[in-house]
Amino acid sequence: MRALRLFWQTLREIFDEAAYERYLQRTGDVASRESFAAFLAAGKPARERKPRCC
Amino acid sequence: MNGVLRFLLWIAVALVGAFALATIALRRGEPISAMWLVVAALCTYAIGYRFYSRFIACKVLMLDARRATPAERLDDGRDFVPTNKWVVFGHHFAAIAGPGPLLGPVLAAQLGYLPGTIWILAGAVLGGCVQDFVVLAFSVRRDGKSIGQMARDEIGKLGGTVAFLAVIAIIVILLAACALVVVNALKSSPWGFFTIAATMPIAILMGFYLRRIRPGKVLECSAIGFVLLLIAIWSGQWIGHSATWAPIFTFGAPALALMIIGYGFAASALPVWLLLAPRDYLSTFVKLGTIAVLAVGIIATRPTLQMPALTRFIDGSGPVFAGSVFPFAFITIACGAVSGFHSLISSGTTPKLISRETETRMVGYGGMMAESMVAIMAMIAACSLQPGTYFAINSPAGIIGSAPQAAAATITSWGFPVSAADLETLAAHVGEKTLLNRTGGAPAFAVGMAHIFSKSLGGDAVMALWYHFAIMFEGLFILTVLDAGTRVGRFLLQDALGHIWKPMGRTSWYPGVIVTSAVMVAMWGWFLWQGIHDPLGGINSLWPLFGIANQLLAAVALSVATTILIKSGRLRYVFVTLLPMIALVTVTFTAGLEKIFHPNPRIGFLAHADQLAAQGAKAQLVFNDRLDAAVTAVLLALVGLMIAQSLYEWARILSGRKKAVVQESPFVASRLAPEEA
Numbered sequence: 001m002r003a004l005r006l007f008w009q010t011l012r013e014i015f016d017e018a019a020y021e022r023y024l025q026r027t028g029d030v031a032s033r034e035s036f037a038a039f040l041a042a043g044k045p046a047r048e049r050k051p052r053c054c
Numbered sequence: 055m056n057g058v059l060r061f062l063l064w065i066a067v068a069l070v071g072a073f074a075l076a077t078i079a080l081r082r083g084e085p086i087s088a089m090w091l092v093v094a095a096l097c098t099y100a101i102g103y104r105f106y107s108r109f110i111a112c113k114v115l116m117l118d119a120r121r122a123t124p125a126e127r128l129d130d131g132r133d134f135v136p137t138n139k140w141v142v143f144g145h146h147f148a149a150i151a152g153p154g155p156l157l158g159p160v161l162a163a164q165l166g167y168l169p170g171t172i173w174i175l176a177g178a179v180l181g182g183c184v185q186d187f188v189v190l191a192f193s194v195r196r197d198g199k200s201i202g203q204m205a206r207d208e209i210g211k212l213g214g215t216v217a218f219l220a221v222i223a224i225i226v227i228l229l230a231a232c233a234l235v236v237v238n239a240l241k242s243s244p245w246g247f248f249t250i251a252a253t254m255p256i257a258i259l260m261g262f263y264l265r266r267i268r269p270g271k272v273l274e275c276s277a278i279g280f281v282l283l284l285i286a287i288w289s290g291q292w293i294g295h296s297a298t299w300a301p302i303f304t305f306g307a308p309a310l311a312l313m314i315i316g317y318g319f320a321a322s323a324l325p326v327w328l329l330l331a332p333r334d335y336l337s338t339f340v341k342l343g344t345i346a347v348l349a350v351g352i353i354a355t356r357p358t359l360q361m362p363a364l365t366r367f368i369d370g371s372g373p374v375f376a377g378s379v380f381p382f383a384f385i386t387i388a389c390g391a392v393s394g395f396h397s398l399i400s401s402g403t404t405p406k407l408i409s410r411e412t413e414t415r416m417v418g419y420g421g422m423m424a425e426s427m428v429a430i431m432a433m434i435a436a437c438s439l440q441p442g443t444y445f446a447i448n449s450p451a452g453i454i455g456s457a458p459q460a461a462a463a464t465i466t467s468w469g470f471p472v473s474a475a476d477l478e479t480l481a482a483h484v485g486e487k488t489l490l491n492r493t494g495g496a497p498a499f500a501v502g503m504a505h506i507f508s509k510s511l512g513g514d515a516v517m518a519l520w521y522h523f524a525i526m527f528e529g530l531f532i533l534t535v536l537d538a539g540t541r542v543g544r545f546l547l548q549d550a551l552g553h554i555w556k557p558m559g560r561t562s563w564y565p566g567v568i569v570t571s572a573v574m575v576a577m578w579g580w581f582l583w584q585g586i587h588d589p590l591g592g593i594n595s596l597w598p599l600f601g602i603a604n605q606l607l608a609a610v611a612l613s614v615a616t617t618i619l620i621k622s623g624r625l626r627y628v629f630v631t632l633l634p635m636i637a638l639v640t641v642t643f644t645a646g647l648e649k650i651f652h653p654n655p656r657i658g659f660l661a662h663a664d665q666l667a668a669q670g671a672k673a674q675l676v677f678n679d680r681l682d683a684a685v686t687a688v689l690l691a692l693v694g695l696m697i698a699q700s701l702y703e704w705a706r707i708l709s710g711r712k713k714a715v716v717q718e719s720p721f722v723a724s725r726l727a728p729e730e731a
Contacts, residue, residue: 010144013137015272015335026131036269040327046133047331049545050403052538053395054154054228
């Protein structure tokens with residue numbers, strides 16, 4: 001069960017769902033189009049510069 | 055488990071591993087099961103991780119779980135976030151694993167399965183894993199600094215400049231090589247083209263879904279995107295077989311190259327949320343799933359390796375790429391053994407997520423081991439094909455011709471019997487008109503993967519679907535690398551040009567974005583264009599260039615690590631990074647010099663240029679070879695300078711002429727409870 005939870009947690013981290021949740025906690029916002037757009041905008045510089053390896 | 059039992063267990067692992075290695079190294083004349091490779095790899099990784107990485111963690115790096123990491127000290131909930139080690143492992147693996155560990159081993163399989171396998175295992179355990187681990191640990195101790203910043207701080211300005219130029223060179227050559235692989239996989243393939251083209255509207259649809267319909271539901275959106283991809287693969291067969299639609303989706307190499315160049319430019323200049331982000335999610339989703347399924351497929355079907363341990367091409371006369379085992383096997387397989395590109399990831403996002411210093415061992419060393427295992431799986435997929443088929447797919451038209459009868463006769467004369475009928479039947483099985491001259495590794499890997507999958511699920515009837523699934527999977531990987539790489543290169547250029555003229559450094563200034571995107575795309579587009587017009591198939595020149603550039607960056611990273619070890623007073627352990635660095639410098643400089651000066655026109659760029667000039671070939675082809683020679687020479691000169699500066703720095707420190715100052719962040723005690731580690 002713990003392994004499954006960890007697996008799910010890993011997927012959420014890889015796919016940025018956990019980062020969005022942290023963003024909502026930090027800003028006190030709720031999930032919405034606007035807050036997700038703001039989350040994407042806040043993470044844009046890091047995401048744009050993230051290399052994808054060969 | 056008590057000490058004696060543990061000791062006996064590790065003895066057993068070592069013995070089983072040694073037996074498996076002996077089997078793959080010594081068995082001749084009869085095919086062996088791929089499971090020997092799997093067992094040898096798993097035992098080698100287990101021993102390497104348990105003993106060597108532990109030695110590095112405890113003695114060399116002296117990792118301290120009580121020391122707060124930047125993720126804890128600088129926690130901002132955005133870039134710096136203390137994260138569970140398994141989660142960071144998954145995140146790191148998803149970032150380092152790309153098409154490289156799948157393509158390099160497939161190309162190196164022309165030498166037989168043995169040279170590549172030995173290099174993948176030894177290179178990873180003693181070099182690649184070490185590089186990823188030490189760079190990650192040093193970056194964690196320096197607030198997550200990049201390898202370029204560490205090179206500048208620890209070695210000097212030249213180090214930083216060389217690292218920057220090496221990164222630009224690698225990105226340009228990598229993108230060109232990857233784009234060429236896609237072109238070769240999709241030329242005259244309406245089914246393949248349709249499937250890959252469909253990934254773009256699917257990614258854009260995902261972007262809108264995430265933004266407008268279900269904000270933040272990335273996993274759900276990626277799953278929907280994956281289902282749409284499967285539908286695209288399924289429907290692609292109707293396109294491929296339709297007399298009306300097939301010609302519309304059929305393109306030659308030049309048209310495909312122009313489309314990919316246009317795509318790279320658009321992807322670099324379009325908003326991230328629209329294409330890059332959803333494609334990245336989709337690619338990661340497919341990548342993790344397919345690698346897991348491939349591992350299960352290999353274990354379930356236990357394919358037999360049809361390729362011999364060593365082929366006649368170890369003498370350097372191979373059709374896939376020219377050059378002998380040393381040094382060319384070592385640069386053909388970069389990712390999967392040692393990849394300098396990983397030092398960018400290990401000093402990028404990952405160090406900002408590490409909760410405990412001690413976790414760098416599992417994430418850095420362990421993550422590279424996982425990638426190395428992917429390379430072993432690719433080697434198995436390639437070597438499970440009949441060698442004649444393998445060479446028919448991977449050899450350029452300039453060597454075997456483009457007619458099935460002539461190609462089959464040439465390959466049979468090499469001692470790998472294959473008939474034109476075999477090749478036509480296989481092409482029909484995978485839903486293609488021909489598989490001849492599909493150089494680059496992707497189609498051979500796709501056929502190998504389809505062969506393995508079809509044996510466990512669906513049989514020959516679904517081989518075409520598995521083949522196009524594999525082509526889509528690799529195409530998706532590669533296009534993700536293309537758009538992310540073009541964008542990263544654009545930022546690097548903007549950073550550099552911003553020092554000369556400030557507006558160019560502003561990422562919000564659209565003319566600057568357009569100009570730097572165009573420069574970046576023009577650079578890799580140039581090499582791609584030359585690749586598709588190269589009579590030797592392009593991969594023969596581009597892949598070694600990529601391997602040399604990638605391994606040179608690894609040499610730069612290891613020289614930074616060696617400098618830090620010397621400055622930290624750990625001279626007695628310096629062999630851990632110094633020996634792989636020496637090995638890589640030897641390999642890359644030998645390969646680089648051979649690529650420039652070798653008298654064999656299939657190996658040496660200058661000899662090939664002279665040959666083309668003597669034959670009255672187009673001036674453009676002659677120029678291309680001379681440009682390749684110049685690029686290689688510049689790379690070697692830059693890294694030579696960097697190594698010379700490192701040696702000078704080491705000599706001054708060791709002789710006491712310079713005080714060793716390590717640029718580490720000061721010790722701050724961790725406040726994380728031990729159980730959170």
